[in-house]
């Protein structure tokens with residue numbers, strides 16, 4: 251069978267004429283116009299990026315390479331002894347656009363396996379991080395430190411052709427992705443288990459091995475696969491994806507770019523929201539002395555949060571205008587596997603209680619839950635109660651999508667990103683019609 255890299259090369263050669271033609275013949279076609287509200291409003295909605303890895307419809311939610319999430323979960327090859335798809339298969343899909351066979355997913359598993367060993371200095375680095383460092387800081391620092399291993403950077407200095415940039419970027423991406431579960435689980439061991447590390451098992455798949463290294467039994471392997479897959483990509487404009495793309499656009503290698511994207515993910519309005527959900531729920535449970543609250547008590551708690559000027563973590567979205575399908579998938583899993591979990595019961599009550607309140611308050615454009623409203627509760631149920639760690643899990647998943655994006659950025663020769671900024675006075679001149 252054809253190797254992944256050869257398949258990718260063919261796809262790249264087929265794709266290049268499409269972007270080249272758009273650029274050469276249709277470069278002046280107008281796609282969007284920009285208002286002062288958008289310039290001052292976080293560039294919300296401006297159509298100014300391109301990604302073929304995924305597309306987010308405000309009503310329907312994310313599609314990976316044209317497939318909805320339920321389709322992705324149905325069609326990807328499943329892990330042996332599990333019900334969830336192989337993360338390796340997802341990477342194949344995101345990279346090539348083709349739904350992989352079992353054999354094709356196995357090839358990715360094999361590649362990851364060959365590259366997963368961490369250099370000793372990464373363990374030493376994690377050991378040396380100052381106490382109380384947030385796990386996202388450690389995760390980002392470890393990725394950044396691997397920069398010295400970059401194949402792309404070596405090749406660049408040796409002077410390779412621009413047309414070949416994608417190749418060492420692909421190699422760097424596989425090398426990095428393969429190591430992320432090891433970095434994350436060692437970070438966890440170091441912070442919360444006195445540094446007691448569980449060696450990886452080369453016979454397990456990406457998600458299975460992650461669960462094994464976390465020391466958590468079934469179905470946590472399926473939880474990990476599901477988690478990494480739903481978090482992999484959310485088109486190109488969100489903070490993590492955009493940061494990864496932006497940094498990579500200066501020809502910073504994958505290590506520099508992914509470390510940067512992880513830092514963007516670490517903010518409470520983005521990836522950190524899943525930790526914030528748990529913190530918020532724990533605060534609620536403390537006030538309730540561990541009892542599941544009544545609906546009225548829950549409403550009051552939601553209003554108190556809003557009235558103190560805070561957001562309800564896990565609700566709202568910058569693009570989505572319906573309940574997040576990533577939320578729904580995790581909800582289905584929870585209904586099947588942990589329906590009696592008290593925290594899940596509260597989350598499910600919030601699903602009914604929060605949207606009408608946000609609508610009544612009248613600020614949030616989307617009152618519905620997002621991915622983060624559910625993910626932490628599942629981790630909690632399977633024993634990961636150190637919720638600071640949750641965003642690291644998000645980061646592993648998101649790296650898969652961003653690496654696929656960056657490989658394609660290099661393949662299609664996307665240039666340095668450099669939008670233009672204005673001053674307030676210039677905007678005032680526009681406002682006055684000058």
Ligand code: AMX
Nearest residue numbers: 519520521523561562563564565566567568613614615616
């Ligand atoms: N609770 C309370 N208020 C909210 C809200 C929420 N969950 N979501 C939006 N609002 C408020 C905003 O703070 C804003 O208020 P302001 O006018 O006083 O500044 C107003 O509603 C309009 O915001 P918006 O246009 O609906 O959202 P946005 O595009 O500016 O921001 C997001 C989107 C996700 C940051 C926001 O909904 C939010 O803060 N949600 C809570 C945090 C969260 O769950 N983040 C995770 C998102 C998914 C992810 O990236 N992992």
